Amino acid sequence: MPATKLKYKLVTVPNPVLRQTSKRVGIVNEHTQEVIQAMEASMLKWETSRKHEVGVALAATQVGELLRIIIVRNNFDDKNDRTFSVFINPVITKFEGTMIEDFEGCLSVKDIYGKVPRYSKVRVKAKDLTGREFRVTATDFLARIFQHEVDHTNGKLFIDHIKDMPDAFYRLLPDGKLEKLDYDNEVKNSRILWK
Numbered sequence: 001m002p003a004t005k006l007k008y009k010l011v012t013v014p015n016p017v018l019r020q021t022s023k024r025v026g027i028v029n030e031h032t033q034e035v036i037q038a039m040e041a042s043m044l045k046w047e048t049s050r051k052h053e054v055g056v057a058l059a060a061t062q063v064g065e066l067l068r069i070i071i072v073r074n075n076f077d078d079k080n081d082r083t084f085s086v087f088i089n090p091v092i093t094k095f096e097g098t099m100i101e102d103f104e105g106c107l108s109v110k111d112i113y114g115k116v117p118r119y120s121k122v123r124v125k126a127k128d129l130t131g132r133e134f135r136v137t138a139t140d141f142l143a144r145i146f147q148h149e150v151d152h153t154n155g156k157l158f159i160d161h162i163k164d165m166p167d168a169f170y171r172l173l174p175d176g177k178l179e180k181l182d183y184d185n186e187v188k189n190s191r192i193l194w195k
């Protein structure tokens, strides 16, 4: 859909839209569908330019639409699988398990990775494209994804969780390796901690 591509663009920091709270989707209509298509197209386009990264999930705010919609890749391990699941008005109803620190990146925060503490298990409630409510229980990496994406719908970014953690910041190098950032010189007071 060429029209979609022209209208929506991947939003990155320091675009203030990333700090705004998204609205709930009332009725799933043509506009909702258009936004979802734009999200998928934006993520796949981004992915072709990123040799060492896979687009696993995206929130509507990242294409500039303040709607509570997230999409999650159905298969994280296979770049050729370009299908997604859609979660409308997603809410985490329960945080469970233990806190686990692991690497996390974001299409809207280029080249920066963080070791972010997240719950290992969450329960999520959402609506599908027909408006039907459904629930999922997610663990490990998928639980991390839901926490990251639901944060987006509330104007929050992964860097907010680690802003006071000197050992949590990394930079993605051109060869795909992660290099630890010097917190005092490269993170603190820098644009990485943008608000």
Ligand SMILES: [Zn+2]
Residues within 6 Å of the ligand: 105, 106, 107, 108, 148, 152
């Ligand atoms: Zn993100």
